[in-house]
Amino acid sequence: MSHCPYHDPFKDARKKGPVLPTQFDGEPVPMILGLKDVRKAARDFKTFSSNAPFRIPIPAEEDVRSVRQFPLEVDPPDHTDYRKIVEPFFKRPTQPEYITRVENLIGEILTDACQRDSIEIVREFAIPLQSRALTYLLNMPESEANVWIQWGTHVFRDESGVSKGAEMEAYCHQLLDSAAANPGDDFFSALVQAEFQGRPLTRDEMLGFANITFAGGRDTIINTVAVVIAYIAEHPSALDTLRENPKMILTATEELIRFTTPLTHIGRVCPVDTDVHGKTVKAGDLVSLCWASANFDETVFDSPEEVRIDRKPNPHIAFGNGTHNCLGAPHSRLLVRTLLRKLCELTSSVKLIEATPKVEQEADYERNNAYESLTVQITPSSP
Amino acid sequence: MLAVIETTPPINMPTVTFITPDGKQTVIKNTDGTLMDIATENSIEGIEGACGGVCSCATCHIHVTPEWIERVGPADETEQDMLEFEEATHPGSRFSCQVELTPDLDGLIVEVAPLS
Ligand code: HEM
Ligand code: HEM
Ligand code: FES
Secondary structure (H helix, E strand, O other): OOOOOOOOOOHHHHHHOOEEEEEEOOEEEEEEOOHHHHHHHHHOOOOOEOOOOOOOOOOOOOOOOOOOOOOOOOOOOHHHHHHHHHHHHHOHHHOHHHHHHHHHHHHHHHHHHHOOOOEEHHHHHHHHHHHHHHHHHOOOOHHHHHHHHOOOOOOOOOOOOOOOHHHHHHHHHHHHHHHHHOOOOOHHHHHHHOEEOOEEOOHHHHHHHHHHHHHHOOHHHHHHHHHHHHHHHHOOHHHHHHHHOOOHHHHHHHHHHHHHOOOOOEEEEOOOOEEEOOEEEOOOOEEEEOHHHHOOOOOOOOOOOOOOOOOOOOOOOOOOOHHHOOOOHHHHHHHHHHHHHHHHHHEEEEEEEEEEEEEEEOOOOEEEEEEEEEEEEEEEOOO | OEEEEEOOOOOOOOOEEEEOOOOOEEEEEOOOOEHHHHHHHOOOOOOOOOOOOOOOOOOOEEEEOHHHHHHHOOOOHHHHHHHOOOOOOOOOEEEHHHOEOOHHHOOEEEEEOOOO
16 A cells, blocks of 8 residues: 655654644744544634634735634624625526536646647646636636636635735625625525624625635645546556445545645634643644645544545545534545546546646645646546 | 325335424335435425535435334444534434435434534
8 A cells, every 4th residue: 555655744743742842924823633532622612713804714815915814713602693694696506507517617727638738737737727616606607717718726825826815806896896785695695685693794705705615616626636637646446446336435535634634734823822742832822733744644544645535434524524624525425426427437547647746834834735736647538 | 294105115114203292293115225315305404415415515414203213323533423423413313325225114203403
């Protein structure tokens, strides 16, 4: 069985203790590492609060956006009311028409990829796939994706070094203006018509909802899609296994999402001085919930560094846990399941040509998180 | 309200009743797979099965009625660690994706856990 020695940078830290004391943006941040401890902290919003605009994602995003993200950066009970506003959109991926549209989309993009000598997956496959699929979630015309595709892999921190954050906010203002003037049944129209505790949303709140949908739902999907393709390229027999056991698409999806854990960690603020597994966190300081470490916790996962596409149970928390668990999870799961299914149906092999890992270089760890670029050759299945 | 749903064989497989928090009972005959599989196939309200049954999403929580607990069996450690944090837990709490249907579960009655 193969292992990826570069994939779990927290293994040594977990041996030393339940937290990795480190810094981000020059501030001390203990990272909580074990699956049970992360889950427990994610459920304890009184001790580990999300009520901290710009500081929940780490590093902080004050420099790249002007609005607080909703419902991410709010604690219950208000969180519950904010989350309800957008929940119906995030449930759309269970509708049969939605599933068919995603199947057609991935079928089209894969068929096109098969006709090329080679394809760079991140920019020519994953970004268009992510952007076009997001129009289905937000119930918007598919042509809007042409605007979003130009924002790069990460709206705020694309490899080009240019943040598209301001451009995205200006674009959202425009969409909200036209929705207010002429409401339809898309996401932006729902925001302008929504009520929060008996009053309409403020413009900043609307922008905050839009902001996380565009920014948070982006590199996560792009990274996962790239790792799925890379995995198939490295394991040619996996497609045969899945063709023989179509039910295994479900477990393979969860396992590849666990293995990728595209969101490494997220922050919480301690409102009062707090002892976090022996480390004191001062009132107002951050802790990190490290999903990426939790998902490789050897006390829970047998051979965590091995990809086992039939892994079950697989209690990973790549989508978070508890109150703030990922609203985009049904959409994300549908994309990965459909991608695997269509790879089985339409292709016979994926050959790796070039791969440049994307590295998160932090003060005390270095983590590979998918790819800057990944070039492959995809061969169609013989008719 | 009572709905009876009969699926095609495998023969000899158990009949299971789901009771949703609104009191609706659905009887499903000739079941196969896991409790979550049959609940989602038959659109039992409150059972999403978002993760496809790998014990990750906690959207398939049920309560096994006391007379059935022993035959259904307890949650293993992985499942128990997750149930611990759920709301509306009950001595018969299980994730339905972790309950494999076997002929000796014929007649089983489970309640869908209320959403918090
Ligand atoms: C594989 C893909 C994805 C992963 C791994 C992922 C991961 C996560 C995680 C770990 C959280 C929890 C944050 C916390 O506890 O503070 C979260 C929250 C969230 N995600 Fe995702 N995400 C993914 C895709 C998406 C997509 C596609 C969208 C939207 C289009 C999205 C929208 C959201 C939103 C709105 C929240 C906030 C929920 C709340 O605060 O109640 N995510 N995501
Ligand atoms: C984003 C970066 C990376 C991703 C997503 C990735 C992904 C993977 C995957 C999916 C596997 C297969 C694991 C399994 O089947 O159990 C693997 C194996 C492996 N990876 Fe990585 N990897 C990355 C970076 C690297 C780097 C930078 C190196 C070395 C320079 C590396 C070296 C290896 C080795 C030696 C194996 C085992 C191969 C085998 O025995 O078949 N990986 N990796
Ligand atoms: S279906 Fe996800 S935990 Fe049961």
